[in-house]
Amino acid sequence: MTRKIKNATLELVQGDITEMETDAIVNAANSALKLGGGVAGAIARKGGPRIQEECDRIGGTFVGGAVITTGGNLKAAHVIHAVGPRMGEGDEDKKLRNATLNSLKLADEHHLKSIAFPAISTGIFGFPMDRCVKIMLGTAIAYLNGDTGLERVVFCLYDAEAYNIFNQELENLCP
Numbered sequence: 368m369t370r371k372i373k374n375a376t377l378e379l380v381q382g383d384i385t386e387m388e389t390d391a392i393v394n395a396a397n398s399a400l401k402l403g404g405g406v407a408g409a410i411a412r413k414g415g416p417r418i419q420e421e422c423d424r425i426g427g428t429f430v431g432g433a434v435i436t437t438g439g440n441l442k443a444a445h446v447i448h449a450v451g452p453r454m455g456e457g458d459e460d461k462k463l464r465n466a467t468l469n470s471l472k473l474a475d476e477h478h479l480k481s482i483a484f485p486a487i488s489t490g491i492f493g494f495p496m497d498r499c500v501k502i503m504l505g506t507a508i509a510y511l512n513g514d515t516g517l518e519r520v521v522f523c524l525y526d527a528e529a530y531n532i533f534n535q536e537l538e539n540l541c542p
Contacts, residue, residue: 368534370541372511376519377504379537381530384523385413388442390479391435392523393470395487396448399427400434405490410446414439418446430456431465433473443483447473451488454495460502463488467506474517481519486529496529500536508540 368379384392384406395406400422402411411419421436428434433449449470452462466487474482484503488494507520524530 368537370537372508372541375511375515375517377507377511377537377541378519378521379530379533380521380523381525381527382523383409383525384483384485385409385441387483387521387523389481389483389519389521390443391445391447391474391477391482392438392441392443393433393482393484393487394446394448395485395490395492396428396450398430398432398450400425400448406485410441414441414446422448431462431469433466433469435473435477445477445479447482449487451492452494453488454493459488459494460498463494463499463502464506467503468510471507471510471515471517471520475515478516480517481521482517483521483523486522486524486533489529496532500533504533504536504540 370377402419417439430450435447438444447470449466451466452459489496489499
């Protein structure tokens with residue numbers, strides 16, 4: 368599904384984020400920037416050791432923060448490592464909103480035109496998908512309605528269930 372938001376396109380796809388042909392993909396990172404399992408593990412395997420080496424040099428970031436590295440061997444030239452909240456740590460909605468917003472701002476700061484997001488924090492961090500979709504889509508739509516150089520924002524969902532939840536919410540927000 369695709370929607371035009373001001374001068375940009377917001378798109379939903381089901382697939383493997385490591386295969387996205389966007390300027391940057393977003394890694395659902397931990398605050399230590401250690402590429403372990405889930406999306407981060409897939410990025411490490413396909414992108415090669417250079418991504419982790421750059422993460423190690425950066426050293427980490429706060430929950431809600433985002434940092435950028437090379438994309439290594441990935442199709443995307445960059446990886447934006449966004450640290451989402453773990454359920455139960457408190458203030459999770461604000462932290463997820465900040466992780467999304469800081470990723471979008473970082474893409475703009477680096478003059479990128481396209482970015483692909485996973486459903487941040489919905490894996491091992493236990494964030495509910497129905498809350499994630501409202502926060503991430505709402506934040507992206509508000510951002511695209513502002514002053515941005517981004518032309519394409521993609522939400523790349525790993526399975527049909529996540530895709531369907533995002534699809535329904537996008538239909539509600541942008542009929």
